[in-house]
Amino acid sequence: MHQQIAPGITQIATTKRDNAFLVEGDDGFTLVDVGWAKAPAALLKAVADLGRKPSDIRRVVLTHAHPDHVQGAAELQHRLDTRILIHPADLPWLEAGRVPPDGRSGRTGRLLDRLPKLHWTPFPADGTVADGDVVEGSGGLRVIHTPGHTPGHVVLCHEPTGTALMGDAVFHRGGLAVGPAALAADPALRIDSLSRLPRGLRTVGFAHGTPLVDAGIGDFYRFLSDLTSQV
Numbered sequence: 001m002h003q004q005i006a007p008g009i010t011q012i013a014t015t016k017r018d019n020a021f022l023v024e025g026d027d028g029f030t031l032v033d034v035g036w037a038k039a040p041a042a043l044l045k046a047v048a049d050l051g052r053k054p055s056d057i058r059r060v061v062l063t064h065a066h067p068d069h070v071q072g073a074a075e076l077q078h079r080l081d082t083r084i085l086i087h088p089a090d091l092p093w094l095e096a097g098r099v100p101p102d103g104r105s106g107r108t109g110r111l112l113d114r115l116p117k118l119h120w121t122p123f124p125a126d127g128t129v130a131d132g133d134v135v136e137g138s139g140g141l142r143v144i145h146t147p148g149h150t151p152g153h154v155v156l157c158h159e160p161t162g163t164a165l166m167g168d169a170v171f172h173r174g175g176l177a178v179g180p181a182a183l184a185a186d187p188a189l190r191i192d193s194l195s196r197l198p199r200g201l202r203t204v205g206f207a208h209g210t211p212l213v214d215a216g217i218g219d220f221y222r223f224l225s226d227l228t229s230q231v
């Protein structure tokens with residue numbers, strides 16, 4: 001299932017709970033996140049439904065190295081010969097094939113990470129992205145480093161349309177939330193990082209949850225200001 005959330009930006013449901021995004025750029029698509037191991041099939045079906053070729057996925061930017069975002073990435077890299085990019089602070093996790101024991105602040109998170117189904121095939125990235133970068137060829141995706149959920153978590157802001165793709169910086173399942181603290185690497189830092197998000201957004205896409213536009217954007221900024229005024 002897919003839906004256009006802004007001009008040139010398509011949300012793809014890789015499961016009922018997880019989304020990836022295709023962003024139309026100068027030379028094809030930039031894919032933001034992949035998903036679980038079975039996500040490549042859903043992604044390639046969506047690309048076909050859009051009347052495009054798998055090779056139109058020119059690069060993948062991973063918002064962070066958690067299994068629900070990266071587990072299918074090695075297969076996509078292998079099948080499509082596409083470039084996989086990630087922030088350097090999450091690179092060792094990608095190459096280890098799991099979240100390391102110090103990657104979650106709480107015991108629940110550390111226990112979960114021992115489960116083989118939350119591991120992935122270790123693989124190298126083809127490049128890295130840093131705060132302030134505009135991803136080359138992406139048609140204007142700016143990288144905003146938002147550490148806390150993981151050390152190298154990034155939000156991608158598509159400047160031409162005022163669209164932010166939140167990764168796991170904010171969830172929108174039912175209501176807006178930052179998710180369980182035990183699953184974050186540094187719960188306090190993730191709140192600080194939200195002050196780095198740009199003002200004036202017109203659309204917000206979530207890896208987990210439904211997109212916000214129009215009146216929903218007011219709710220989004222109220223959520224951010226309530227959260228950041230508590231610290």
Ligand SMILES: [Zn+2]
Nearest residue numbers: 064066149168
């Ligand atoms: Zn995550």
Ligand SMILES: [Zn+2]
Nearest residue numbers: 066068168207
């Ligand atoms: Zn996630």
